[in-house]
Amino acid sequence: MTTISEPSCIAELISRFNAIAGKQISTLAEQLNLAIPNSLHYTKGWVGQLIELALGANAGNKSIPDFPSLGIELKTIPLNAALQPSESTYVCTAPLNSTIIDWQQSPVYQKLKHVLWVPIEGFASKPLKERRVGTPFLWQPSIEQLAILKQDWEELMELLQLGGIESLTARHGTYLQIRPKAANSKVLSSVLNDAGTLVQTVPKGFYLRTIFTKAILQEQFRL
DNA sequence: AGCTGATCATAT
């Protein structure tokens, strides 16, 4: 495997992501001496990691943006045959026994305030190695989008903090939602419920709804 | 068909 260092400035990042636009997965994998899995079934995050390697993202599994010195988060986004996002986008772990922090300090805000979106052909009809990288673009939420994200985050955090975990479902939130994030439903961690009792629950994560990423791509490409 | 809940691999 070939390792590439973190880009030292935005201009370097821009020239790197422009260089991968339109390329096939197989081309990038060969350049990095990386073996291509037969399918994504057992390697769901493989494309994301491929793009991280190709661009020199180096935050590991720490709760900080992928390009720490640039404060930019990298997100691949799978497109269906109509070139629309086909899946929600994972943001970060949801704290179950949360201590109160404010929006600006939250990992959700820290990651979403500046994102490099990398669209990828994601339709199953096309073999993984033939799928192409779309046109990556840097994005920052608008004032209006930020207000809704903040409102969502506050609503969801309030449910977590006030022990409302048992009533919290993926139906809460306009752009942000909370869904399970674990190896399987048998993985459990302890959390206080609204009666102040410790109960077991599957670990959760924050996700961006597809409707939101769809809007982001439409703004960008005027689809 | 889209959405919610479930799941898979890997690093530390």
Next chain:
DNA sequence: ATATGATCAGCT
């Protein structure tokens, strides 16, 4: 255990 990278698949 818990973070990262996400997509899968059953139900409505």
